[in-house]
Amino acid sequence: MITVLENPNFIMNIGNVIRNVNGLGVDELFVIDGQKRLEDDLEKIRSRKSILKNSNGAVKWTNVKVFHTTSSCFEYLKSNLFTNVATSPHLKTSRCFQIEKANLKIPKLAIWFGEESKGLSNEAFNLCDFSIYIKMRGKVESFNLSTSTGIVMYEAIRQRDCD
Numbered sequence: 001m002i003t004v005l006e007n008p009n010f011i012m013n014i015g016n017v018i019r020n021v022n023g024l025g026v027d028e029l030f031v032i033d034g035q036k037r038l039e040d041d042l043e044k045i046r047s048r049k050s051i052l053k054n055s056n057g058a059v060k061w062t063n064v065k066v067f068h069t070t071s072s073c074f075e076y077l078k079s080n081l082f083t084n085v086a087t088s089p090h091l092k093t094s095r096c097f098q099i100e101k102a103n104l105k106i107p108k109l110a111i112w113f114g115e116e117s118k119g120l121s122n123e124a125f126n127l128c129d130f131s132i133y134i135k136m137r138g139k140v141e142s143f144n145l146s147t148s149t150g151i152v153m154y155e156a157i158r159q160r161d162c163d
Helices: 011-024 042-047 049-054 070-079 122-127 145-161
Strands: 002-006 028-032 063-067 083-087 096-098 109-113 130-133
Touching: 002 011, 002 070, 002 145, 011 028, 011 049, 011 145, 028 070, 042 049, 042 063, 063 070, 070 083, 070 122, 083 122, 109 145
Parallel strands: 002 028, 002 109, 028 063, 083 109, 083 130, 096 130
Antiparallel strands: none
């Protein structure tokens, strides 16, 4: 299973997500970095202070792969037979499921998260096989990126552990 971040605005959030991914035992984190703020070299990413600090050191044991475009990441995942799942607080397609009702036991699963203020791009949304959302109960429409990845990836792991 892979977590994909599409163009996160804040480098420190990548560190926070790495901590979630590593803590839950997710295989990899893919980061689409259209602004080319991250290095392609994993060792340089691991030594970056903001990522190291916000990941609480988890970046040392987490595989992070950087892509520069959404399409290149998607092509890589599709060529490796991954099912791609979009996340959004908005019901943008007829194939949108509340996370608890979605089948997240798919063996090769990539779950996509968008940038902090705008969410996933339309390109990413259109390329994904289906979408999921977290049912909100309060007045705000979404959680922050780190919280969302923690909740969604936890549910995917929980479903897989139920077998």
